[in-house]
Amino acid sequence: MSSEAILSIHSAPRPAPVPLIDLVEQHASIREEVHAAVDAVLDSQRFILGDEVVGLEQEVAGYCDARHAIGCASGTDALVLALMALDVGPGDEVITTPFTFFATASAIHRVGARPVFADIDPVSFNLDPEAVAAAITPRTKAIMPVHLFGRCAEMEPLWRLAVRHGLAIVEDAAQAIGSTYRGRHAGVLGTIACFSFFPTKNLGGAGDGGMLATDDCDLDVRLRRLRVHGDVGRYEHLEIGLNSRLDALQAAVLRVKLRHLESWTQARRENAARYQERFSAAGTAEHMVLPTEAPGSRHVYNQYCVRVREGRRDAVLQSLQSRQIGCAVYYPKPLHLQPCFDFLGHKPGEFPQAEAAAGEVLALPIYPELGAARLERAASAVIDAVKQTAHRSITIPFRDAARKAA
Numbered sequence: 001m002s003s004e005a006i007l008s009i010h011s012a013p014r015p016a017p018v019p020l021i022d023l024v025e026q027h028a029s030i031r032e033e034v035h036a037a038v039d040a041v042l043d044s045q046r047f048i049l050g051d052e053v054v055g056l057e058q059e060v061a062g063y064c065d066a067r068h069a070i071g072c073a074s075g076t077d078a079l080v081l082a083l084m085a086l087d088v089g090p091g092d093e094v095i096t097t098p099f100t101f102f103a104t105a106s107a108i109h110r111v112g113a114r115p116v117f118a119d120i121d122p123v124s125f126n127l128d129p130e131a132v133a134a135a136i137t138p139r140t141k142a143i144m145p146v147h148l149f150g151r152c153a154e155m156e157p158l159w160r161l162a163v164r165h166g167l168a169i170v171e172d173a174a175q176a177i178g179s180t181y182r183g184r185h186a187g188v189l190g191t192i193a194c195f196s197f198f199p200t201k202n203l204g205g206a207g208d209g210g211m212l213a214t215d216d217c218d219l220d221v222r223l224r225r226l227r228v229h230g231d232v233g234r235y236e237h238l239e240i241g242l243n244s245r246l247d248a249l250q251a252a253v254l255r256v257k258l259r260h261l262e263s264w265t266q267a268r269r270e271n272a273a274r275y276q277e278r279f280s281a282a283g284t285a286e287h288m289v290l291p292t293e294a295p296g297s298r299h300v301y302n303q304y305c306v307r308v309r310e311g312r313r314d315a316v317l318q319s320l321q322s323r324q325i326g327c328a329v330y331y332p333k334p335l336h337l338q339p340c341f342d343f344l345g346h347k348p349g350e351f352p353q354a355e356a357a358a359g360e361v362l363a364l365p366i367y368p369e370l371g372a373a374r375l376e377r378a379a380s381a382v383i384d385a386v387k388q389t390a391h392r393s394i395t396i397p398f399r400d401a402a403r404k405a406a
């Protein structure tokens with residue numbers, strides 16, 4: 001027997017790993033376009049704001065049907081700038097979800113206001129409007145819904161609360177560019193919307209970047225001023241703002257990628273549909289709950305997060321990791337239990353839906369270039385993993401009693 005044949009016996013062919021996301025593959029598909037755009041900016045030597053940023057602002061505004069879009073340095077800064085433009089500050093409260101990325105609540109604290117958490121809806125993972133209503137006080141200034149994982153929050157009840165109590169709505173649309181709610185785009189579902197161009201978002205730059213969207217002309221003017229130190233021209237500072245500008249290199253890359261966003265979103269949605277088909281056919285409903293889309297709304301699946309039932313999430317996660325299937329937990333600890341928010345005085349059990357979600361969610365690969373073959377490997381590994389862990393957790397009273405006696 002040849003040594004090659006022996007080798008192949010001893011190292012049984014292992015299927016190639018499936019990453020949770022692969023930005024390298026996406027870049028390869030647009031390499032020439034991106035390099036040309038970057039070279040043009042380098043040749044111009046104009047790096048801060050400028051034509052590329054103005055062009056991207058107009059294109060993003062057009063994409064989500066907003067009157068104005070304002071580039072800034074990150075999604076986090078977009079949230080801070082939005083609150084500053086709405087004069088939210090010390091003594092004010094902003095209601096948001098504890099089940100989100102950290103920046104949502106930290107932005108509220110950054111402007112001196114108090115984050116007030118309201119529990120989530122277990123199906124959408126988004127703010128539960130009834131919990132929001134119960135959290136409103138005379139100090140409430142704004143509601144900050146997050147369109148988590150790319151699914152729009154249930155906005156209509158929030159609009160009604162906002163009108164009744166005179167509140168602003170700041171959309172945290174960092175994960176949701178291209179999603180819709182009853183036919184309208186994320187970005188025009190509140191007073192101001194905030195997007196992030198962090199590389200793993202659906203529209204990701206070559207570094208940090210962010211954007212605000214609004215239909216309000218006065219807010220547009222104010223946001224443009226706030227991102228440049230409150231400067232109104234010739235070193236005249238009307239108010240104290242930030243240095244939070246989008247740079248031209250980011251804008252140039254993002255303009256290239258925006259042209260592909262619809263097809264990438266379509267690919268994410270097709271992947272979600274394939275998972276749905278595969279999991280339903282395999283009868284996994286007793287083991288896990290799949291993400292759903294609200295009628296009349298479009299989910300853009302920045303993440304495809306399933307809920308694994310009955311405390312078996314971590315076992316499934318380990319099983320997938322051992323098979324080299326990319327997966328992750330967004331987010332393992334709700335914000336009301338984060339050590340930095342101890343001063344808010346929250347206790348475990350206060351937001352049971354957010355806490356349950358943190359223990360059960362599992363994100364699976366959904367990126368546009370995943371393709372049918374890798375998706376199939378991921379899906380069958382998930383099906384195996386949920387069934388195996390279920391088998392292990394079955395308790396057999398007779399055997400358990402015997403074990404105790406031994």
Ligand SMILES: *Cc1c(COP(=O)(O)O)cnc(C)c1O
Pocket residue numbers: 074075076077100101103104146172174175195196197198208209210
């Ligand atoms: C990514 C993200 C942010 C922050 O965006 P950055 O560009 O990383 O600052 C805020 N909120 C949510 C929900 C996010 O996912």
